[in-house]
Amino acid sequence: MTSTTNSIAIVGAGFSGAVIGRELAEAGYKIEIFEAREHIAGNCHTERDTETGVMVHKYGPHIFHTADQEVWDYINKYAEMMPYKNRVKAIYKGNVYSLPINLHTINQFFGKTLSPSEAKSWIESQADLSIENPKTFEEQALRFVGKDLYEAFFKGYTLKQWGLPPSELPASILKRLPVRFNYDDNYFNHPYQGMPKNGYTEIVAKILEHENITVHLNSLFNPDERKNYKHTFWSGPLDAFFNYEHGRLGYRTLDFERSTQDGDAQGNAVINYTEEKVPYTRITEHKHFAPWEEHKKTIIYHEFSRACEENDTPYYPIRLAQEVGILKKYEEAADRTENVTFVGRLGTYQYLDMDVTIRQALNTARAFKENETNN
Ligand code: UDP
Numbered sequence: 001m002t003s004t005t006n007s008i009a010i011v012g013a014g015f016s017g018a019v020i021g022r023e024l025a026e027a028g029y030k031i032e033i034f035e036a037r038e039h040i041a042g043n044c045h046t047e048r049d050t051e052t053g054v055m056v057h058k059y060g061p062h063i064f065h066t067a068d069q070e071v072w073d074y075i076n077k078y079a080e081m082m083p084y085k086n087r088v089k090a091i092y093k094g095n096v097y098s099l100p101i102n103l104h105t106i107n108q109f110f111g112k113t114l115s116p117s118e119a120k121s122w123i124e125s126q127a128d129l130s131i132e133n134p135k136t137f138e139e140q141a142l143r144f145v146g147k148d149l150y151e152a153f154f155k156g157y158t159l160k161q162w163g164l165p166p167s168e169l170p171a172s173i174l175k176r177l178p179v180r181f182n183y184d185d186n187y188f189n190h191p192y193q194g195m196p197k198n199g200y201t202e203i204v205a206k207i208l209e210h211e212n213i214t215v216h217l218n219s220l221f222n223p224d225e226r227k228n229y230k231h232t233f234w235s236g237p238l239d240a241f242f243n244y245e246h247g248r249l250g251y252r253t254l255d256f257e258r259s260t261q262d263g264d265a266q267g268n269a270v271i272n273y274t275e276e277k278v279p280y281t282r283i284t285e286h287k288h289f290a291p292w293e294e295h296k297k298t299i300i301y302h303e304f305s306r307a308c309e310e311n312d313t314p315y316y317p318i319r320l321a322q323e324v325g326i327l328k329k330y331e332e333a334a335d336r337t338e339n340v341t342f343v344g345r346l347g348t349y350q351y352l353d354m355d356v357t358i359r360q361a362l363n364t365a366r367a368f369k370e371n372e373t374n375n
Contacts, residue, residue: 011221012235014042015357016344018207020233023365025212032214034221046199052297054287055199061284065193066355072192078206081194086187090272092152102180116181140171156276161305235344238330246329249349251314256301265300280304317349
């Protein structure tokens with residue numbers, strides 16, 4: 001049944017919902033956004049910690065980086081982006097190393113002073129070149145960095161992060177990380193990188209600031225209500241829309257242990273603990289995400305990863321064989337559901353970075369408008 005109303009429901013006020021809402025509001029649609037939480041911006045939500053004054057990333061660190069010019073221009077329209085380069089350290093067996101794996105890491109780890117070309121040959125001598133077409137995380141690591149670096153930096157961390165041995169995880173997870181044969185320790189390869197001066201929640205608030213947009217916080221949207229709208233964009237969990245009729249899609253969730261102290265706790269925003277026996281994956285110190293600010297006190301979070309239970313916040317979609325089987329059923333159900341588009345990390349069950357989320361949201365909104373014009 002197609003409703004005659006011109007209003008559109010959007011479920012979720014994260015980047016997906018906000019960007020789609022804004023595009024369609026500008027095109028003249030009336031947008032009603034339903035957000036289950038008490039705040040906008042989804043897992044990108046930032047707020048000032050009252051005790052320390054530090055802007056904290058409540059759901060873990062978010063660093064904006066992209067190669068997509070239009071997305072970079074888009075974010076800069078709504079935020080003052082400050083120069084920021086993510087530099088991550090790793091602690092393994094009492095030593096501090098530089099990540100992503102670069103010439104410093106290689107030379108320090110092996111106690112050498114190799115040049116870039118020597119390091120390449122050295123790593124090739126370590127690598128298992130018999131693996132022609134790496135499929136798993138472990139094969140990818142053994143093929144490109146060899147056993148010693150794999151065991152020091154990836155094996156334990158990944159086991160903690162995903163709750164599974166890397167031999168059971170896809171190579172795609174590791175492909176997110178570069179390996180460099182120079183001293184460049186920028187965590188990302190993208191040409192654009194930055195941090196919003198006033199946090200991510202302010203960006204989302206600005207995107208949502210339009211006379212045609214109404215946001216309802218603390219509001220669960222029952223999928224049956226969609227009949228009151230011309231169209232619904234659902235950025236909530238895909239399985240929740242269908243009342244989990246084919247089972248639950250697996251996620252990892254994170255727990256954060258907060259603590260504060262005077263001064264500087266670790267001297268860097270992110271330090272990974274790559275040994276399996278250390279129970280947390282990393283410690284994040286959020287004032288270092290805003291190096292242009294000054295704070296006497298500091299706040300750190302020990303980050304722990306575990307399986308996501310019913311009432312937990314979902315973070316990372318697991319997407320292994322079992323989940324892919326369930327996902328297929330939901331995707332088929334989604335295709336059969338008229339006047340609803342599933343979007344974003346939870347709606348499409350994908351491990352999406354912020355820039356990709358914005359790109360997909362822009363594309364979705366445009367496709368919708370085009371389709372409307374043609375009908
Ligand atoms: N990873 C690892 N050791 C590290 C950092 C990352 O083994 O010190 C692996 C881990 O499996 C992780 C993946 O590489 O899930 C991708 O890392 P990224 O830093 O992109 O993870 P995110 O910041 O999205 O959690």
